[in-house]
Amino acid sequence: MSTGRSSASPVPAPRSPRAAVSAAVDAAVRAAADVGALLRFRLAVARGRGRLAAPLGVAVLGSLTLLAAVVPGLAAQTYGGVTREDVLAVLPSAYLAVLVVATVSVVASGGGRELLPAHQAVAYPVSPATDHLGALLLAPLNIAWLLQCWTVLAATSFAVGPGPAEAAAAVLALAWVGAATASAQALGWAVEWVRRGPHGLVLIRSGTVLVAVAGVALVATGRLTGLLASSPTVRLAAGMQDAAAGRWSPWLRLLAAVLLLGAAAVLLGAGLAHRVARRPARDELRVETADRAARPHPASDLVALMRVDRAGIWRSVPMRRGMVMLAILPGAVAVAGAFGWDRMGIFPGLVASGGALLFGVNSWCLDGRGALWRDSLPVDPLLAFTSRALVLLEILAAAALATLLLASLRAGLPTFDELAAVACALVVVTLQVVATALGWSVRSPHAVDLRSARATPAPPLVMVGYSARLAFGTTVTGLLFDVTSQAPWTWSVLLSVPFLAWSGLRLRRTAAAWRDPSTRARVVLTVAA
Amino acid sequence: MTSPAHDAGATGPSDTRDDRDVRGDRGPGDHRDDRPSGDVVDVVGLRVTFGSVDAVSGVDLQVAPGAAVALLGRNGAGKSTTMRVLGGVIPPTGGRVRVAGLDLRTQALEVKQVTGYCPDVGGLVPRATPWEHLQLSARLRRLPDGWEGRARALLERFDLAGAAHRVTAGFSHGMGRRLSVVLAALHDPTVLLLDEPFDGVDPQGVEATLTVVAEARAGGAAVVVSTHLRELAVQACPDAVVLRAGAPVARLSAADLGGKDGADVYRALLG
Numbered sequence: 180m181s182t183g184r185s186s187a188s189p190v191p192a193p194r195s196p197r198a199a200v201s202a203a204v205d206a207a208v209r210a211a212a213d214v215g216a217l218l219r220f221r222l223a224v225a226r227g228r229g230r231l232a233a234p235l236g237v238a239v240l241g242s243l244t245l246l247a248a249v250v251p252g253l254a255a256q257t258y259g260g261v262t263r264e265d266v267l268a269v270l271p272s273a274y275l276a277v278l279v280v281a282t283v284s285v286v287a288s289g290g291g292r293e294l295l296p297a298h299q300a301v302a303y304p305v306s307p308a309t310d311h312l313g314a315l316l317l318a319p320l321n322i323a324w325l326l327q328c329w330t331v332l333a334a335t336s337f338a339v340g341p342g343p344a345e346a347a348a349a350v351l352a353l354a355w356v357g358a359a360t361a362s363a364q365a366l367g368w369a370v371e372w373v374r375r376g377p378h379g380l381v382l383i384r385s386g387t388v389l390v391a392v393a394g395v396a397l398v399a400t401g402r403l404t405g406l407l408a409s410s411p412t413v414r415l416a417a418g419m420q421d422a423a424a425g426r427w428s429p430w431l432r433l434l435a436a437v438l439l440l441g442a443a444a445v446l447l448g449a450g451l452a453h454r455v456a457r458r459p460a461r462d463e464l465r466v467e468t469a470d471r472a473a474r475p476h477p478a479s480d481l482v483a484l485m486r487v488d489r490a491g492i493w494r495s496v497p498m499r500r501g502m503v504m505l506a507i508l509p510g511a512v513a514v515a516g517a518f519g520w521d522r523m524g525i526f527p528g529l530v531a532s533g534g535a536l537l538f539g540v541n542s543w544c545l546d547g548r549g550a551l552w553r554d555s556l557p558v559d560p561l562l563a564f565t566s567r568a569l570v571l572l573e574i575l576a577a578a579a580l581a582t583l584l585l586a587s588l589r590a591g592l593p594t595f596d597e598l599a600a601v602a603c604a605l606v607v608v609t610l611q612v613v614a615t616a617l618g619w620s621v622r623s624p625h626a627v628d629l630r631s632a633r634a635t636p637a638p639p640l641v642m643v644g645y646s647a648r649l650a651f652g653t654t655v656t657g658l659l660f661d662v663t664s665q666a667p668w669t670w671s672v673l674l675s676v677p678f679l680a681w682s683g684l685r686l687r688r689t690a691a692a693w694r695d696p697s698t699r700a701r702v703v704l705t706v707a708a
Numbered sequence: 709m710t711s712p713a714h715d716a717g718a719t720g721p722s723d724t725r726d727d728r729d730v731r732g733d734r735g736p737g738d739h740r741d742d743r744p745s746g747d748v749v750d751v752v753g754l755r756v757t758f759g760s761v762d763a764v765s766g767v768d769l770q771v772a773p774g775a776a777v778a779l780l781g782r783n784g785a786g787k788s789t790t791m792r793v794l795g796g797v798i799p800p801t802g803g804r805v806r807v808a809g810l811d812l813r814t815q816a817l818e819v820k821q822v823t824g825y826c827p828d829v830g831g832l833v834p835r836a837t838p839w840e841h842l843q844l845s846a847r848l849r850r851l852p853d854g855w856e857g858r859a860r861a862l863l864e865r866f867d868l869a870g871a872a873h874r875v876t877a878g879f880s881h882g883m884g885r886r887l888s889v890v891l892a893a894l895h896d897p898t899v900l901l902l903d904e905p906f907d908g909v910d911p912q913g914v915e916a917t918l919t920v921v922a923e924a925r926a927g928g929a930a931v932v933v934s935t936h937l938r939e940l941a942v943q944a945c946p947d948a949v950v951l952r953a954g955a956p957v958a959r960l961s962a963a964d965l966g967g968k969d970g971a972d973v974y975r976a977l978l979g
Contacts, residue, residue, distance in 0.1 A: 467878030471837050476847065483847040487836045494835040494875055548830020549876075552841075552891060555795040555827070557820035558848045630834065630877055696799035696816065703797060707829060 203446075210308035210449070217294045217305070217313060225638075236640045240325065247329040248349040251337035258337070267338040267416060273331050274352075274412035278359040280327045281318065285367025287504050289374075289497065289632030290455060292317040292639055298628045307452035311364065315445065318360050320639040322646035328356050339423045347422040351434050355415055358441030365444045368451035375458035391511065398515050398589075462496045463630065480558060484566035487553075491538075491545035492574060497632035498537050505533045506578040510585025520590050520597035524660035527579035527601070528608035528653025532646065534575045539616035540645045541636035542567050543706045544627050550707040554699065564693045568613055568686065576609045600664035600671040607660070607678040608653045614685040615649060621692050624705040748773050748808050748899055748930035749794065755802035756789050756954075763789040764954045767803075769932075771899075776921060776931035778941035780965075781951035782978050787934040788828045790951070791903040794932065795825035808898045821849060824897030828904045828934070831888040834877040838868060838887050841876070842894060849895045862890040865916045881908045886916070893920045900924045903934045918944055938974050942966045950977045 222233055256263060285291045294313030295305070318324060332352055339348040374383045397403040418433040471494075477483035492498050509526050512518075518526075538545060545567075546553050553563070583601060587593075593601065625637045635642050656678065663670040692698050749771035756764040764786040771777050779787040792798040793805060796816050805812040807819045833841065842859045845851075863869045866886040876884060889905050905917045921931050921944045935941050941948055942962040950958045958977050965974055 464878070467875055469875075470873045471840075471875065473837075473839050473873055474843075476843055480848055483844050487833055487840060487844055490840065490875075491833065491835045545833075545835075547832075547834045548827075549833030549836070549841075551792070551795075551797055551827035551829065552825065552831040552888065553833065554797045555820055555823070555825040556845060556848045557817050559817065700792075700798045704792075707827070 206306070206308055207449075210306055210312050213305065213309040214294065214312045214316060217300075217309070218316070221295060221638075232644075233640055236643065240319070240643070243325075243329065244332065247332040248336055248352075249345070251333040252339060252341045252345040254337060256340075263338050263340060266334050267420070270331075270334055270338060270416040270419065271410050271412040272407045273327075273334050274355055274359070274415050275407065275410050277324075277327050277331055277356055278363060280323050281360045281363030282366050283504070283508065284318070284321050284324060285314075285363050286370050287501060287632075288367075289460075290314060290367055290371045290452070291364055291633065292320065292635060293631070293633045296628060296634055297631050307456040308449040310456070311368070311445075311449045311452035314633075315361060315364055315448070317639050318364065320643050322643060322650055324360070325643070326650075331356065335419060339419055344422040344425070347427075347430060348419045351415065351418050351422065351430065351437065354434055354437045354441065355412075358437050358444060361441045361444035361448060365448035365451055368448055368455050372451060372455045372458065375455065375461055380462055391507075394511065394515065403515065460496075460631075463632075466494055466496055467630075480562055481566055481569075484558070484563055485570055488545065488566050488570040492570070495538075495629060497629065497634070500632065501537045502534060502574060502578050505530050505537075506581035507585065510582040513582070513586030514589045517589055518586060520587075520593040520601065521664050522661055523583065523586060523590065523593075523597075523601050524604040524664060525654055525657035526582050526586060527605040528612070528657040529650070530579040530582045531575040531609050531612040532649035532653050534578050535571070535612045535616040535649060536636070536642065536646055538629060538636050539571050539575070539612070540619045540642075541623075541625050541627065541706070542571060542617060542620040543624055543702050544629060544636055546706065547628065548707045550703045554703045560694045560699060561690055564617075564690045568617055571616065572609060572613050575612060576605065579605055579609060596666065596668045596671070597664045599668035600660045603663075603671040603675040604657050604660035607675050607682075608656050610679060610682040610686075611653060611656060612649060614682040614689070615652070618685055618689045619645065621689050621698065621702055624702045626705055626708040746809075747771060749777075749932060750806040751790075751794075751803065752805075753803035754790065754793060754800055754805060756786075756793060756798060757801040762954055764793070766955050767951065768956060769949060771930040771932060773928045773930055774925050775947065776925055776933065776945035778945040778948040779932060779934040779951060780936070780938065780941055780948050780974065782936075784953075785951040786954035787951055788903050789954075791825070791828070791901050791932065791934050794899070794901050795823060795827070796820045797825075797827075822898040823901055824892035824895060824899070825901045826885075826888040826892040826903055826905055828907075830884060831891070832876040832879070832884050835875050837873045837875055838863065838890070839872045841887070841891055845891055845894055851895055855894070858896075859890075859894060862893060862920075865919070866890050867912060867916075882910055882913060885909045886913045889917050889920060893924065896924070896927060896929070898929055900929050900931045902931070904936070905933065906935055906937055906940045914940065921945075938965055938971065942970070950974070952977070952979055 222230075225233060291314030293300070293310070294317060295303075319328070332349060335348045335352040336345055339345050370383065373379050376382075394403075397406060414433065415437075418430050421427075421430040421433070474486070477486055492502075509529050513523070513526060543550060583605065623637070623641075625641075627634055627636055629636065637645065659674060660671060663674050693702075747770040749769060751767060751769040754764055754767040754769070755762065767786065767790055769777065769779075769790070779790060781787050789798065793800050793812070794807060796812065796819050799816075800812065808822045810818045810822070812819050836844075839859075842855075846855045846859070860869065863872050866889065868883065868887055868890065871879070871883065876887065879887070885905060885907055886909060889902060892900060892902060900921070902917070902921070906914050909917065918940075921933065924931050931945065933941060933944050935944075942965050946962045948960050948962065948965055949956050950960065957979075960973070964970060
């Protein structure tokens with residue numbers, strides 16, 4: 180989002196440490212003030228339900244966070260066969276997962292979300308430091324981050340139990356979540372800086388392969404558990420025990436260390452954001468300026484439409500990267516976690532939901548300003564709708580299939596019943612996501628420029644709502660198919676029928692709405708604005 | 709500047725039309741024989757409402773075959789909304805709109821077949837190349853083999869041949885405008901609708917656009933050009949309609965709008 184005309188940089192090189200500190204403080208204060216101004220601007224331009232959604236959404240998320248931090252601690256010592264000690268043992272891994280989830284989110288989005296989209300911010304002197312603070316502020320508006328945060332808070336609360344120690348543990352856990360998020364943001368900027376540099380793509384791709392190979396090696400040699408046991412986050416778990424035992428001095432020292440880490444990460448991130456802002460996004464520029472070989476003329480109207488729709492996805496660096504990560508990461512998790520076929524049903528839904536969040540929830544924005552021209556072409560709107568639906572369907576199904584193939588590497592051969600359940604889950608949830616996403620696309624279009632990896636197809640808070648609803652719906656559906664995987668295959672097929680019928684009906688309704696010229700005009704004018 | 713009318717006879721799709729007639733193919737512009745003899749664009753009492761806002765209220769517009777009319781007016785006068793209605797993108801809230809004898813409300817697809825629309829904003833799919841835009845248009849408009857020659861000629865004329873296979877996301881504003889005119893003109897439409905075609909375009913692009921307008925008129929097409937630029941409107945169109953707050957306030961000839969006197973008249977009409 181940074182426009183390069185920084186309000187915080189470039190500052191003339193200070194001559195003394197005191198002047199340097201003073202300049203840094205000035206820049207930080209200015210950046211914080213700018214974030215406030217941008218946030219107010221963003222809220223001011225919200226219309227209709229959007230005005231209500233922002234405070235309501237923040238209140239709901241805050242309440243859920245509070246509940247996650249308090250309620251589990253009130254449970255009995257042993258809950259569902261799980262003791263407080265059991266949970267305490269996995270806390271270090273859970274804390275580490277916060278860092279991993281936050282890092283993946285920032286790296287995948289090329290530096291985190293933008294408080295104001297780049298094409299809107301271009302008229303204002305938004306500094307990289309402001310951009311950095313904005314990205315940090317928006318980091319929680321990510322369902323994966325939120326779920327991990329709530330999981331950590333809930334696990335901490337349960338492990339410590341009720342009493343004053345619970346509040347102390349929650350404070351430490353929240354401090355860690357903040358520090359991990361800031362560290363991830365700094366790491367994300369560093370990766371983006373390397374990616375935009377000479378040979379950046381090669382370096383990042385090689386690095387990704389190395390990390391993946393190392394992960395596979397750790398899993399294959401059985402060393403992953405040992406490594407997790409020696410993670411620095413073990414000290415956090417020890418801090419929770421200190422709090423539970425009333426040893427406040429080591430708890431306080433640990434809290435101070437975590438806060439210091441967070442503050443250092445924020446400052447480091449701001450510096451790296453400045454460096455990133457000075458490098459053009461090479462990959463995106465390469466894609467935008469490269470020649471594409473002309474292809475034979477399309478054989479049918481549908482092929483012609485699908486060709487342009489597919490180009491909108493595969494020629495977009497962020498979307499291509501997002502789809503590849505979505506296809507690989509859940510599969511890697513399944514491999515690392517040694518998931519069996521009886522628990523595989525949830526993966527297609529997770530991948531399809533994530534894929535839809537890249538663009539599918541606002542599908543017509545793929546045309547951008549070309550939507551006006553496309554709608555002036557003599558083609559049945561239903562055919563244009565079918566093309567968009569098919570392209571969305573094929574890309575989500577392909578990513579989900581890739582995940583399942585990866586996951587199957589460690590899961591062994593499935594029984595026919597398990598295979599049927601997973602196949603049905605794949606078809607059902609993919610169609611479910613397509614129907615939902617296209618419904619939102621027609622009902623609530625947004626004008627967005629998806630050229631930047633940091634752009635989202637809808638405002639960040641709306642995206643939280645979308646992702647929560649998609650994740651919930653597809654996870655429940657996937658769990659149902661996990662159940663039927665233990666039954667004869669006919670159960671899975673029978674279970675699919677009502678789901679498919681419902682999704683088909685929703686698609687039909689959305690297609691009918693799209694055929695209405697007034698509805699279509701509203702969508703087209705919005706996305707082309 | 710070269711006379712657009714003179715250029716119209718020297719270049720363009722007519723070069724190969726005879727050959728296609730022999731083969732029995734239907735080429736770009738071949739529907740000209742079927743063109744209605746009355747007003748090709750016939751708008752009466754057009755009204756477009758967005759919520760509680762009347763974007764257009766009571767626009768009347770008639771354009772005969774071979775004629776060109778400029779829509780002039782300030783920002784928000786209703787020019788682009790009128791063009792979007794004619795392009796089939798926005799349904800009219802009220803009034804009667806007939807294009808090439810077809811009712812826009814009931815025959816929207818047929819209307820789109822005979823119109824060529826250059827939208828005011830962008831008008832290009834960001835990650836498709838110009839050639840892919842042209843392929844899509846040719847396919848959906850059922851243009852027969854041979855359209856590629858016309859397409860290449862247009863791309864050459866608008867200095868876009870070298871960028872024909874680059875995604876349009878990397879285009880400058882002017883390049884995008886020029887390509888939008890190419891896309892509108894590809895199939896030799898019965899009605900050519902150019903919304904702000906000169907906006908940010910270099911002199912060569914302006915000249916090429918004026919040539920396209922002249923050629924379309926010479927071929928019997930009706931042309932509607934929406935622009936803020938009075939001087940270019942006068943060059944492109946012999947007639948102009950001035951809109952204010954969504955309604956027409958005057959219909960003038962190019963002579964009335966030309967020169968310093970015309971500028972004063974125009975300024976007065978804008979209010």
